[in-house]
Amino acid sequence: xASPNGGVTTYDYDDSDSAAPVRAQTIEELHSLxxxxxATTKDGASPLQSISASLASLAREYGPNLVxxxxxxxxxxxxxxxxxxxxxxxxxDSSLKFTHVLYxxxxxxxxxxxxxxxxxxxITSTGALATLSGAKTxxxxxxxxxxxxxxxxxxxWWGKGSPNIEMDxxxxxxxxxxxLDYLNSLDKVYVNDQxxxxxxxxxxxxxxxxxxxxxxxxxxxxxxRPTEEELETFGTPDFTIYNAGEFPANRxxxxxxxxxxxxxxxxxxxxxxxGTQYAGEMKKGLFGVMHYLMPKRxxxxxxxxxxxxxxxxxxxxxxxSGTGKTTLSTDHNxxxxxDDEHCWSDNxxxxxxxxxxxxxxxxxxxxxxxxxxxxKFGTVLENVVFNERTREVDYADKSxxxxxxxxxxIEFIPNAxxxxxxxxxxxxxxxxxxxxxxxxxxxxxxxAQTMYHFISGYTAIVxxxxxxxxxxxxxxxxxxxxxxxxxxxxxxxxxxxxxMQKYGATGWLVNTGWSGGRYGVGSRIKLxxxxxxxxxxxxxxxxxANYKKTEVFGLxxxxxxxxxxxxxxxxxxxxxxxAAYKETLLKLAGLFKNNFEVFATYKIGDDSSxxxxxxxxxxxx
Ligand SMILES: Nc1ncnc2c1ncn2[C@@H]1O[C@H](COP(=O)(O)OP(=O)(O)OP(=O)(O)O)[C@@H](O)[C@H]1O
Ligand SMILES: O=C([O-])CC(=O)C(=O)O
Ligand SMILES: [Ca+2]
Ligand SMILES: [Mn+2]
Numbered sequence: 216x217a218s219p220n221g222g223v224t225t226y227d228y229d230d231s232d233s234a235a236p237v238r239a240q241t242i243e244e245l246h247s248l249x250x251x252x253x254a255t256t257k258d259g260a261s262p263l264q265s266i267s268a269s270l271a272s273l274a275r276e277y278g279p280n281l282v283x284x285x286x287x288x289x290x291x292x293x294x295x296x297x298x299x300x301x302x303x304x305x306x307x308d309s310s311l312k313f314t315h316v317l318y319x320x321x322x323x324x325x326x327x328x329x330x331x332x333x334x335x336x337x338i339t340s341t342g343a344l345a346t347l348s349g350a351k352t353x354x355x356x357x358x359x360x361x362x363x364x365x366x367x368x369x370x371x372w373w374g375k376g377s378p379n380i381e382m383d384x385x386x387x388x389x390x391x392x393x394x395l396d397y398l399n400s401l402d403k404v405y406v407n408d409q410x411x412x413x414x415x416x417x418x419x420x421x422x423x424x425x426x427x428x429x430x431x432x433x434x435x436x437x438x439x440r441p442t443e444e445e446l447e448t449f450g451t452p453d454f455t456i457y458n459a460g461e462f463p464a465n466r467x468x469x470x471x472x473x474x475x476x477x478x479x480x481x482x483x484x485x486x487x488x489x490g491t492q493y494a495g496e497m498k499k500g501l502f503g504v505m506h507y508l509m510p511k512r513x514x515x516x517x518x519x520x521x522x523x524x525x526x527x528x529x530x531x532x533x534x535x536s537g538t539g540k541t542t543l544s545t546d547h548n549x550x551x552x553x554d555d556e557h558c559w560s561d562n563x564x565x566x567x568x569x570x571x572x573x574x575x576x577x578x579x580x581x582x583x584x585x586x587x588x589x590x591k592f593g594t595v596l597e598n599v600v601f602n603e604r605t606r607e608v609d610y611a612d613k614s615x616x617x618x619x620x621x622x623x624x625i626e627f628i629p630n631a632x633x634x635x636x637x638x639x640x641x642x643x644x645x646x647x648x649x650x651x652x653x654x655x656x657x658x659x660x661x662x663a664q665t666m667y668h669f670i671s672g673y674t675a676i677v678x679x680x681x682x683x684x685x686x687x688x689x690x691x692x693x694x695x696x697x698x699x700x701x702x703x704x705x706x707x708x709x710x711x712x713x714x715m716q717k718y719g720a721t722g723w724l725v726n727t728g729w730s731g732g733r734y735g736v737g738s739r740i741k742l743x744x745x746x747x748x749x750x751x752x753x754x755x756x757x758x759x760a761n762y763k764k765t766e767v768f769g770l771x772x773x774x775x776x777x778x779x780x781x782x783x784x785x786x787x788x789x790x791x792x793x794a795a796y797k798e799t800l801l802k803l804a805g806l807f808k809n810n811f812e813v814f815a816t817y818k819i820g821d822d823s824s825x826x827x828x829x830x831x832x833x834x835x836x
Contacts, residue, residue, distance in 0.1 A: 262449065266316055266406050269422060269455050272395060273388050279314050279399040286315045286402050287331075315403040319446060320431065322593040328405070328428035336429060340606045342592035343621070345599055346429040349461075351475065351491040352598050352616035354499060356698045358464075358475040358491070362387045367481055371507075372703040376693070376813060378503075379701065382470040387480045387487070389468060394459035394487045398426060405431035408449045409438035411501060412558060413635040414565035417514060421501060422452035426461050433494040433595050436622045438501075439569035454504055456486045456497055464489035481507055494597065494622070498572060499699055502556050505567055507701040514560040515710040518696030520544030521552040521564055521637065524753055529564055529637045531557065533695040534646030535674040539727045541573045542742070543646070543749055545585050550632040551625065559640070559714055566635035570624045575599065576617050578610040582742055589627035596621050639718035642752050643711075644725055645695070650675040650687030652729035652737045653786055653800040656779070657748045658770035659762065662715060663828035665722030669694060670708050670814055670829070671807060677734045687734045689803065691810040709820035723752055724770065731789040733799055740783070747778040767804050768834045804834035 239245040263283050271278035320328065326344055329336035335347040360382035361367065371379050398404050404424055411419040423434045441449065464476035475490035477500060486500045502518070509516045520532035520540035529552070532540045541554040553566030554573070573586045575596070580587040590596065590608075597620040600612035610619070625631045645668050647654060660668065672692040693704035700707060715722065727745050731737035751757045751773075760773040765785070775781050782788045790796035811833055819826045 262318055262408065262446070263316060265449075265451055266318070266422075266424075269424065269452070270314075270395060270399060270404075272392065272399075274392055280312060281316050282313050283316055283318060285317060285328075286313075312400075314399050314401060317403055317405050317431075319407055319435075319441075320405065320428075322432060322435065325405075325428045325432040325435065329432065332428055337601070338606065339590075339596060339599075339601055339608050341590055341608075343590050343594040343596045343608075344429065344432060345596045345601055345606075345608070347615070348494060348597055349492040351493040353493060353618045354495050354698070355473075355475045355477065355491055355493070358473055359477045359698075360387075360470055360479070361701075362478070362480040362482065364482060371701050376697070378698045380470075382478060384480070384482070386469045386471075387478055387483070390464060390476060390478050390487050390489060391457065391480075391483075391485065393465065394457040394462070394489055397459040397462040398424060398457065401426055407431055407434050407438070408446060408452065409434065409441060409569070410445075411438060411505060412565055412567050413439065414558060414560060414562065416562075417509065417512060417558065417560065417565075419505070419508065420449060420451075420453045422455045423458065423497060424456065425458040425497075427458075427492065429595060430458055430460075430492070430494055430497065432593075433622050434497060436570040436593070436595060436624050437498050437568055437572065440624070452484075454484045454486070454501070456488065456500065458488045458497060460488045460490065460492040460496070462489060479503060494595070495572065495620070498568070502567065502699045503701060505556070505558070506699055506707075509558055509560075510702060510706060510710065512560075513710075514558050515707060515714060516567070517557045517559060517711075518555065518694065518699060519557050520554045521557050521566065521640075522546055522549040523552055523632060523637045524549050527638055528642070528753060529640045530642040530644055530749075530753060531559075531564070531640045532644050532646055533669065534648075534727075535672065535690060535692055535695055537574060537676070538646040538648045538674050539725075539745070540646065541571060541586070542583060543644075543727075543745065545571070545573075545583070545628060546746075546749070547585060547630065548750075549753070550630050550637075551628050552632050552635045552637050553625065559711075563636060563638040564640060565637075566625070568625070569635075570622055571628065573621045573623075575610055575619045575621045576613065578621075585628050585630075586621070588629075589623045590621050591623075591627070594621055594623040594627065639714075640720045642723060643715060643720050644723045644749070644752060645669065646674075646725050646727055648674045648676070648728035648739075649726045649803075650677050650728050650734040651689075651799050651803045652731065652733045652790070653796065653803055654724070654726040654728070654768070655765060655770055655772045655786055656726050656730065656740055656744065656783060657752070657757070657776070658724045658765070658768075658772050659757065660722035660724055660770075661832070662712060662722065663825070663832040664724075664770075665715065666708055666712050666819065666825070666829045667811075667832040668722075668724055669711060670704055670819075671810060671833075672697060673807065673810075675728065675734075675803075687729075689806045691806075693814075703817070705814070705817045705819050712820055712825060721758065723757075725749070725752075730783055730786060732792075732795075737789065744779050744783070748776060750778075751776045767800050767836050769832075801836060804836050807834050 361379040363381040463474035554571040556567040598615040
C-alpha cells in the first residue's frame with residue numbers, strides 16, 4: 216500500500232464501532248446475556264421429588280440431599296424436600312452433602328458435561344461425540360442376574376440355556392444400596408426420564424440415573440424423547456436403571472462371580488449396573504424388561520430390525536449380532552421403523568426405541584451412506600479411533616475393539632418413519648452370517664421351517680482376529696436373542712407362529728455370510744448382492760420365482776434373481792472342492808441337530824401338529 220504521508224502507514228481504524236454498545240456493565244453480565252433462559256416447568260420441584268424417592272436409601276430412613284442444576288453454575292443450592300423427617304438433625308455425613316441432579320439435559324449440554332468429566336470425550340470432524348466405554352467394550356451376559364422370587368420362579372425360564380441367572384431379593388437390595396451410595400457420593404448425577412415403545416397404548420416410562428454424561432446422551436438417543444409437556448406430567452417411572460458402572464460390584468457378595476454385575480428385579484421394577492460402562496447394557500437390559508412385560512399383554516417382543524415400503528409392506532429382519540439387522544433395515548428406498556427392538560401386537564408393529572445403535576467397523580460412505588451421514592452432532596461414537604489433529608475417524612481401526620458403535624436418534628436417518636409404527640409384517644427375514652459358507656444366500660421357508668430356524672437362532676462368527684484360528688464358530692441363540700428373553704423360547708415361538716399365520720407373513724432365510732468356501736477360503740457375500748436379494752423379497756419377485764430344493768437342509772432356493780449372479784444362489788456351485796462342501800454341510804447340519812435336541816420335548820402353542828412339523832423341518836441326513 217502506498218503511504219501518502221511520508222512513510223507512516225495509517226489504517227482506517229475506528230475504536231468506536233458504529234453499532235450500539237452491548238447492554239452489559241461487566242463481563243459476567245455479558246455472558247449471562249448470551250444464554251436465553253429456557254422455559255421452566257410449572258412445578259420445578261416435582262420431578263426432583265420423584266428423583267429423590269428413586270435415589271433414597273432402603274437401609275436408612277431418609278433420602279439424599281438433591282438439588283437441581285450444575286454445581287458449576289454457582290447458584291446457591293436449594294434442596295428439595297425429601298423423605299427425611301422434617302426438621303431433623305443430620306444423622307450422617309452423607310446427608311450433609313448435596314448431590315446435583317442434571318435432569319434431561321440437551322445433547323449440547325451433555326457434550327459440555329462430557330468434556331469436563333473425562334479425558335476420553337472428544338468431538339470428531341463431523342461433530343459426533345467420541346467416547347470410551349472403559350475396560351468393557353461389549354455386553355457381559357454371564358454377569359447378568361435376575362431376582363428369583365415366588366412369582367419369577369414360576370414365570371421365567373431358568374436353568375440350562377437360559378440367560379436368567381438367579382440372585383435373591385436381599386442380594387439385589389445390597390447391590391442397589393452399593394450403587395446408590397456411589398451415586399449419592401458424587402457431586403452430580405444425570406437423570407433421564409424417557410419412554411419405550413411407540414405404540415401409545417403400550418408405552419413404558421423409564422428413568423435412567425447415571426454418573427456419566429455420555430451414558431445420559433446415549434440413552435437420550437436410544438430411548439424415545441419426551442416433549443416438554445410430557446415431562447411435566449411424567450410422574451413415577453415404570454422402571455428405573457441405576458447405572459453405577461464406574462464402580463465395581465463386590466465379588467465376595469453372594470451370587471457374584473466377577474466385579475461386573477447387571478441385576479434386574481422385576482418386582483421392584485429396577486435394574487442396577489456395577490462394574491461395566493458399556494452403554495449397550497442399559498439398552499439391552501430394558502429390552503429384557505420388555506420381553507417380560509409385553510408378552511403378558513399378548514404382544515410379541517422381537518430382536519429385529521423393521522422397515523416399510525412406500526406401499527405399506529412391512530418387513531422384519533431377525534438375526535444375531537453382526538448379521539445385518541441395522542445395515543439391511545436402513546434402506547434408502549424404504550421407510551425405517553427401527554433397527555433392533557420391536558413389538559408385534561394386534562395393531563401391527565412398533566419400535567421400542569427412539570434410536571439406532573449401528574456397528575461401525577469398516578463403515579464406508581459408499582456402501583452405507585445413511586449410517587455414515589447420521590454420524591454428526593448429537594451422535595455418540597463408542598470406542599472408535601480418530602486422528603489426533605484432524606479428528607477424522609478411522610473406521611477400519613480395531614485397536615480398541617471390533618465392536619465400535621454409533622448411537623444416534625432415529626430422526627438422523629432421512630427416511631425414518633415417525634412415529635415408528637407400521638401395519639402387520641408381510642415378510643419375516645431371518646438373517647444368518649454363515650461362516651461355513653454352506654447356507655444358500657436366500658431360501659423361502661414354510662411356517663414350520665421359519666419356526667425351526669427362529670428357535671435355532673443360528674449364526675456363525677469367524678474366530679476373532681487371532682493368528683492360526685481358521686474354524687468358524689457356530690452360535691445358536693433361541694429367538695435370535697436368547698440373551699434377552701425372559702420366558703421359555705417356545706412362548707415367543709408360539710406367538711410368532713400364531714401372528715404369521717393370522718396375518719399371512721412369508722418367512723425367508725438369508726445368509727449374509729460366506730460363499731465359495733468357508734471362512735478363510737471363500738469370501739463374504741457382497742453387500743450389494745444381499746441388497747438385491749432383499750429387494751426381490753420386498754417387491755414380491757421372489758414369491759413367483761422358480762425354486763429347487765437343497766439336500767440335507769431341504770431349503771427352497773430360487774434359480775434366478777435380477778442383479779444377482781445365478782451361480783451363487785446354490786452354494787454347491789461356488790465351492791471348487793465338492794467333497795469339502797458336503798463334509799461342511801453335514802457338519803453344520805449335525806450342529807443344528809444337537810442344538811435342537813433340548814427343544815424336542817416341548818410343545819409349541821396349542822396345536823401339537825405344528826410341533827411335529829417343526830421337529831421335521833430341520834436338516835435330514
Ligand atoms: N452381505 C452382507 N449383508 C449384511 N451385512 C454385511 C454384508 N457384508 C458385510 N456386512 C457388514 O456386516 C455388518 C452387519 O452389522 P449390523 O450392524 O447390521 O448388525 P446387527 O444385526 O444390527 O447387529 P446388532 O444386533 O449387534 O446391532 C456391517 O458392518 C455390514 O457392513
Ligand atoms: O446390545 C448390544 O450391545 C448390541 C446389540 O445390538 C446386540 O448385541 O444385539
Ligand atoms: Ca444393530
Ligand atoms: Mn441387537
